Amino acid sequence: MNAHRQxxxxxxxxxxxxATFTLTFVGFGSAxxxxxxxxxxxxxLGASRGSVSLVFSLAGFLYFALGVISGPLADRFGARSLCLVGMVLVGFGxxxxxxxxxxxxxxxxYGLGIGLGVGCAYVPALGAVQRWFVARRGLASGLAVSGIGLGTLVMPPLATWLIAALGWREAYLVLGGAAAAFGIGAALLLENDPGRRGLRPDGVFVEPGVVNSAAKEGVSVKDAIRTRxxxxxxxxxxxxxxxxxxPFVHLVPFAVDHQIAPTVAVLLLSAIGVGSTAGRFCLGGLADRLGRDTFLAAMYAGIAVSxxxxxxxxxxxxxxxFALLFGLFxxxxxxxxxxxxxxxFGRRNVGxxxxxxxxxxxxxxxxxPSLAGFIYDASHSYFPAxxxxxxANAVAALVAIVTIGLKSRTAAEGL
Structure with missing residues (x-):
C-alpha cells in the first residue's frame, strides 16, 4: 500500500x-x-534556392540523427548535461x-550549430518525460513538445521583424543570445529518474526502503529493433x-511566388504553429483515450490529406x-x-x-526539403515535390496500420 500513496x-x-517545453520552443523555434x-x-550570398534549402536539411539531418548517440548517453548519465551542451551549441550556431x-x-x-545543438537536447529531454508518466504519457508528451508548435508560431515572425529592424546578421546574433539564455535555464530543471525523488511514474510515492525498479523496466535496444x-x-x-x-522551408517562398507579400507569407509558418500547438495540447490527451497506435496512423493520413x-x-x-490543418496533424x-x-518497449532504454x-x-x-528545392530549380514548380x-505520408499511414498496432507487445502495457 505504501508504494501507492501519492x-x-x-x-x-x-x-x-x-523544461522540455522550453527546450523544444528554443531549439525548434530557432530552426x-x-x-x-x-x-x-x-x-x-548569391546562392540558389536548392543550395540554401540544403542548410536546413543538413541541420535537420544532424539533430535527428544525433539522437542515436545522445539518447543512450542520456539513459546512462541523465538528460541535464546533454541539454546544457545542446543549448550552448544552438546559441553559438x-x-x-x-x-x-x-x-x-x-x-x-547554422547546420552544425543547430543540428548538433538540438540533437544533443531533443531526444534526451523527450526520454526524460517518458520516464515520469504512464497513464497520462500521451498528454505529457503532447504538452512537452508543444513548445515546437509555439516556437513555430512565435519565432519566424520575430525573426522577420528582427531582419527588417536590424538586418539578418544582427537578427541571428540576437536570436543566438536569447536561445542560449532560455535554453540553459530550462536544461537545469531536467531530472531523468523519478526514483531519485522517491517516486514512480505518475507521482506514486515509494516509502523509504521499498525497492523502486521502475528505471529497470523495459527491453534492450537490441531486442527492440528486432521487432516488427x-x-x-x-x-x-x-x-x-x-x-x-x-513546408517549413518552402511554404514562405511558395507563397511569395504566388504574389503574397513576404511579411504576410511568413505568418503562414505561424499558422502551422497555431495548428501544431493545438494538436499537441489537445490531441495528445485524446490519444490516451482512443489508443495511441491507431492515433499515430491517423496522424500520417491527416498529414497526407493536408x-x-x-x-x-x-x-x-x-x-x-493548409497551414492550420497540416500543423494540427x-x-x-x-x-x-x-x-x-x-x-x-518500456522506459529503461527509451532514449x-x-x-x-x-x-x-x-x-x-x-x-x-533539399530535394524540393532542387525540383523547384529544375521545374520552377513545387507541385511535383x-x-x-x-x-509518402499516405504510404506511411498504411505501414503504421499494418505493422505497429499489433496485439502482441514487446513490453507490457504498464511499462
Missing part, C-alpha cells in the same frame, strides 16, 4: 514537462526561423551564422519525414487553411510518437530507442 504538492514530472532568412541569404560570408560558412555555423513494431515505426517515420519538413490541400492552394485563405504526430515507443528511431526522420529531413510528400 505525494502531496506539485508532481515534479510536470516541471520536467515544462524554423530559417524560412524567414531564405530570400536574404539567396540575395546576399545562430550567432556564428550571422558572421557568415559564404553559403559554405552558413552550412558550418520497431521496423514499422522506422519505415513510417522515414516516409513521413520526406514530406513533413518541406499536403494534398497545399498542392492545389494558390490564394492566401487556402494556404492558411504534424503536432499530433510529434506528440504521440515518443509515447508509442515507450508503450511498446536510446527513440534516438535510433529518429535516424529515420533524419534521413527523410535530409532528403525532403508536394505530390511526392503527400504520397
Amino acid at each position: 505525494r502531496q504538492g506539485i508532481f515534479y514530472g510536470w516541471v520536467v514537462v515544462a 524554423y526561423t530559417f524560412s524567414a532568412f531564405i530570400e536574404v541569404l539567396q540575395q546576399d 545562430l550567432a556564428l551564422a550571422g558572421q557568415a560570408r559564404t553559403i559554405a560558412e552558413v552550412y558550418a555555423a 513494431q520497431f521496423v514499422g515505426m522506422y519505415v513510417a517515420c522515414l516516409l513521413s519525414a520526406v514530406g513533413v519538413f518541406v 499536403l494534398a490541400v497545399w498542392a492545389f492552394a494558390t490564394g492566401l485563405l487556402a494556404l492558411v487553411a 504534424y503536432g499530433g504526430w510529434v506528440a504521440v510518437l515518443p509515447a508509442v515507443v515507450a508503450d511498446h 536510446g530507442i527513440i534516438g535510433l528511431l529518429y535516424t529515420s526522420v533524419a534521413i527523410g529531413t535530409l532528403i525532403g 508536394i505530390a511526392i510528400s503527400g504520397g
